[in-house]
Amino acid sequence: MLGDRNTHSNHAQGSAIFNDLPTNDAWDLEQLLPEDQVMLDDMPTWKKYARIILPHVGLIILSLVYIIGGAFVFYHLEHPNEMYIRGANLRLIDENRRKMLRNLWLLVNNNTLTREQVEMTVIEHVDNTSRLLFDAFDTHFIAASHLRNPSNLIDHSWTMTTAIFYTTTLLTTIGYGNLVPVTFKGRMFCIFYALLGVPLILITVADIGKFLSENIVWLYGLYANMQKSSKTAPESVDGGEDRNENKEAIIGLDVSIPTSLIAIILLGYMAIGAVLLGTWENWDFFQGFYFSFITMTTVGFGDIVPVKQQFFIFDLFYIIIGLAITTMCIDLVGIQYIQKIHYFGRAIKDARYALVNVGGRMVRVPDLTRVAYMLQQKYGQRKRGSDTLWDGAYAPKDLNRIRYIDYSGFPSIESLTSFVSSILSGKSKDPVKV
Template structure:
């Protein structure tokens, strides 16, 4: 019984591990990690923030009382304008202070956004832990969250590269087929002695099979079929421009500020001088920035793929040169022996 139970548990764990290794499993794991982190930081930081608000209230009331007494003391007619302005400033300060403290920094959505800035290594700095427990939690959260996020971004970047390459080659073949519609060859079938109309692409396939023995031509062919570096970079630039338009609609920003924020976020610089204000858009901002980081990862994968093929071609050419030099040395030694 015990052995059967252990085998079942092992089988379940293997299936779970296999599922988590997939892109879907990694994304689900990252989302759960984000939610758990948000709950932890709200529980750690929100009570401390409330205590700080309570501590600041007596000082706030004392300042209001002092300014009120000063304003009342100005009874002469020549200070009437100054007294009225002082009362207006007191009322404005009181309202702004109460509204600012009532909103609070650590709600669930802001905590989600804060967790996203940790594992993406952006770190705007507008939200940060103030308690010792929160600082320790942020350290451990980053230690496990950053590798998980980097793994998800790497896998997602490869998947996006494969999808983009598929559509690029599909469009490329469509354009080639349009140019070959008028170029047809006739080939006689040996078995039926019938003359069939054959597309030029079929002859190209046979030519490719013949040329498979030539390693250099095959590598060059692979390089031609690689996704150009400019394609993912252009897509990333378009994504940033569209994101800037999106933020001008959400926030009270000009287009330059919105573009600046998107670029600083996607490049993981994260100065924190400009950050979103509306809480309801925080989760969408996190998703947008994460997709932008995935596009950056896709660009990096395309660059790596291109350089790998270039290195293969260079190594092959070096091998050809070495073999040519060796043959020359052998021929020279034979002539000397004759």
């Protein structure tokens, strides 16, 4: 009898809890949100947008400050060393040049030497000069302009512009390798600077990519809804209520972007960059496209790099947006197929696209699980003290394992064919009502 009373008491408590739930619309998520989030509706519009936009803008500003600050440090660590090494090697080249001219003059005025001896001496001087020049061009920050005019103060490897270009390519993990720190302090600073900066820049690029992907999904969703609305417009007026319900169900569905559209966006951006870079770097179209592809994939071989410093800011802008577009493509297409591969052969067939009739309204399975999770968090069972009494509704602990329920013992040939065809076509299946 005591157990029966406890059971009736629990049922009464559960009924009282669910009687407190709003009855006008059981799927109104705003009723499940905390009060501070519901109060957002009472905020002015500019405050709502400010709360949404300011964190993203702040992240971008923080990244810019970090890049420019690091460029300033690298410039002051590496530029003096560049000037010292260049000056020392220019003096060494000049001394070797004077020594060669002096010895050649002595050879010309010495009639006792044979022709073979003169040639061997001249070849030795030429080899020494060539070695010095190759070493200077390779590691000592010397270009042909410095040999013609040793007092040249323009053509420097480390400037604020090149330092910004270096820090950006460093933090985006591209790393062309055409400009690197060579001092001990510069390399030590590079380690700690990249340790914090790489995650920051990758998060910023991913945030921009997420913004682009959401807008692409929104625009494509508008296009898809317009296409479906135009197809259902000629129907008779008798089924108006059914059309409204179908429209709500269609809007609630996940928008699947075709793979072909994403490929067009990515390749089109690379093609535009190939034309622009080819214009101001004197590259042909293939060189520009090759550079864009190597950059967007963060491979960064460094065999082809921009050299016009006056266009470095435009190059960096193009690189950052390109990395964000690449992230967008991964977000829209890559993750979708990774999930399909991960759950292939062990998940419920087409559960993601299924619609469940709940109270006369068609609800997607992912939406159903999300609402159930929110209900569980707010009204679910909780322990009271150290006893075993529970409040609220019961939810199995292994409910999250539903995604692993096999549709059959092994993936069928039909499911394998549909999976491969969905990857090749880039189109999602139509929802299946259950």
